[in-house]
Amino acid sequence: MAQPVRIGLTGGIGSGKSTVAALWVQRGATLVDTDAIARSLTLPGGAAIGPLAQVFGPAIIDATGAMDRQRMRERVFADAGAKQQLEQILHPLIGQACDEQALRATGPAVLFDVPLLVESGRWRSRVDRVLVVDADTPTQIERVIARSGWPRETVEQVIAQQAPRALRRSAADAVLHNQGKSLATLDEEVALLWARWVAAR
Template sequence: MRRIGLTGGIGSGKSTVAGMLVQRGAALIDTDAIARSLTLPGGRAMAPIAAQFGPDVVQADGALNRDRMRQIVFQDASAKRRLEGILHPLIGLACDHQAAQAEGHDVVVFDVPLLVESGRWRARVDRVLVVDATEATQSGRVMVRSGWSAEAVQAVIVQQASREARRAAADAVIFNEGLSLAQLDAEVDALWQQWVGAYAP
């Protein structure tokens, strides 16, 4: 089994690329989806989060109040580190479990938005694929997709690794700027052929 780490800034098109890799036979492990499951009502992260940050980050149904949590971590870098200290070990355990369940696949893709920021993922994967786009394109896509203001998108972008840092960590970069879906799919296909062929014994 070969492991590919997939990352990119918000609005880069990373999730679209992930879907294209799955269409080619990869198993996908989505760390954002894992994080969401950990913060649903009854999720394993909710008790330690409530103990660390107080009851106002917990909704009436027991799920994480994401808007309130986002406000806290954007205003306080230490709060961000404390939240990550709770979530990252639990996400790591879930990733290991899901990878063990993907034994029938030759390729496993770990979709990790904060792959570069975490500092731990490089050693856990064989290759890193970065999906890149300009900040203006990122912002426009998220505003259309999620209805966020430009200021809200920019607040997320500045919390993430820079484009330069992500590109420096990459084994390959797909520059998803001005591409049709067909053109993006062709880029993914070319990389798949190169990397999966390289994995063959």
């Protein structure tokens, strides 16, 4: 049996990656969601909680025993060194969990949803194809505010921490422009990629 095609899915916050991922899953792809893995690692009892408390102090852990996401976000925005420390804790654990989930995949494709795929510099060699979901910055901001209720300033800070859109697109094997489109049109574009990358193998 052929190995599943490994596809890296990325895009800026609010670009619509989750919507695109769902369309791939409907066709039989196994989704490996690095954000979901990161959240599980930082929940009470998660594998990252002990190292986080050791590096950042007990104040970074909230009353439930989970990582205080808001406090950590503020630390990372204010201090590039803190961002690097956080990544040094989380990235190896995320990578290990991704490998374990991918090994259990039974379908013809594994879709790795990796928001910082381009920024990490490690993922390109781990996947066969890179798919970028792209939307302009005003659209990103509008979607995230509507979805999360974050202040505009916070959304802009997150976008500033991510790779520029042009850099992300330059790393792509395909780009889905996800604004001003119906879900049906987006689905048609995913169907074409599935036919080219997965079904044609």
